[in-house]
Amino acid sequence: HIAFVLIFIKGGLELDAIQLRRLSGVVAKLTFLPCIAEAATSAIAANHILPGFSWQWSLALGFTLSAVSPAILVSGLFQLKRLGYGEVKGVNTLLIAASSLDNIVSICAFRIVIGNMYMRSSVANLIIQGFIDVSLGILMGVIWGFFLIFVPPSPWAMIYKKPKTENTIALQV
Numbered sequence: 001h002i003a004f005v006l007i008f009i010k011g012g013l014e015l016d017a018i019q020l021r022r023l024s025g026v027v028a029k030l031t032f033l034p035c036i037a038e039a040a041t042s043a044i045a046a047n048h049i050l051p052g053f054s055w056q057w058s059l060a061l062g063f064t065l066s067a068v069s070p071a072i073l074v075s076g077l078f079q080l081k082r083l084g085y086g087e088v089k090g091v092n093t094l095l096i097a098a099s100s101l102d103n104i105v106s107i108c109a110f111r112i113v114i115g116n117m118y119m120r121s122s123v124a125n126l127i128i129q130g131f132i133d134v135s136l137g138i139l140m141g142v143i144w145g146f147f148l149i150f151v152p153p154s155p156w157a158m159i160y161k162k163p164k165t166e167n168t169i170a171l172q173v
Contacts, residue, residue, distance in 0.1 A: 015093050015096060015097060016090060016093045019090030019093040019094070020090075020093050020094075020097055022090065023090055023093065023094045023097075026094060026098075027094060027097045027098045027101065028101075030094065030095070030098035030102070031098050031101040031102050031105060032102075032105060034066075034098075034102060035063075035066050035102045035105045035106050035109070038062065038065065038066040038069065039059065039062035039063045039065070039066045039106070039109065040062060041062070042058075042061060042062035042065045042066070043055065043058035043059045043061065043062035044058070046058040046061050046062065056113060056116065056117050057117075059109075059113045060110060060113045060114055060117075063106045063107075063109045063110040063113060064106075064110060066102070066106040066109075067103050067106035067107055067110065070099030070100070070102050070103050073095060073099050074095075074096055074099055077092050077095055077096060080092070104134065108130040108133070108134065111126070111130060111133075112126045112127060112130060115129075
């Protein structure tokens with residue numbers, strides 16, 4: 001979990017808001033279509049290759065694999081961005097945003113499948129619970145963001161902003 005968090009925090013910090021607003025429709029398409037296609041393909045393969053594997057477990061496996069794959073894409077995009085590829089047209093922003101949302105969709109779908117297997121709740125009830133969870137996560141993120149806007153920086157932050165003196169320059173050489 002920590003690896004996902006670090007990769008997607010770094011990815012979120014590299015988003016360009018103007019490009020993201022311009023490409024929002026494409027982001028939505030790249031969020032749902034690859035996630036569903038990858039999960040369905042993995043589920044079909046697992047159900048046919050592994051004898052006795054139920055469709056529910058196959059879908060759970062498919063959404064698990066679908067949640068892991070964006071981590072590979074995002075780490076590769078960092079290398080391409082360092083080389084300067086895709087910055088003009090916003091390809092990096094598009095793919096990082098879509099893969100982050102793809103991960104959320106995969107995790108919510110996994111929860112729906114597992115919840116349907118064990119909790120015996122209705123699928124509609126599980127979907128509503130998923131939307132509530134995502135909405136609460138967004139709300140907590142907004143509250144935390146506003147909190148960080150108004151909280152003054154720590155006294156340690158000023159250490160890094162001090163101008164370099166001759167002694168520190170000599171030590172660096």
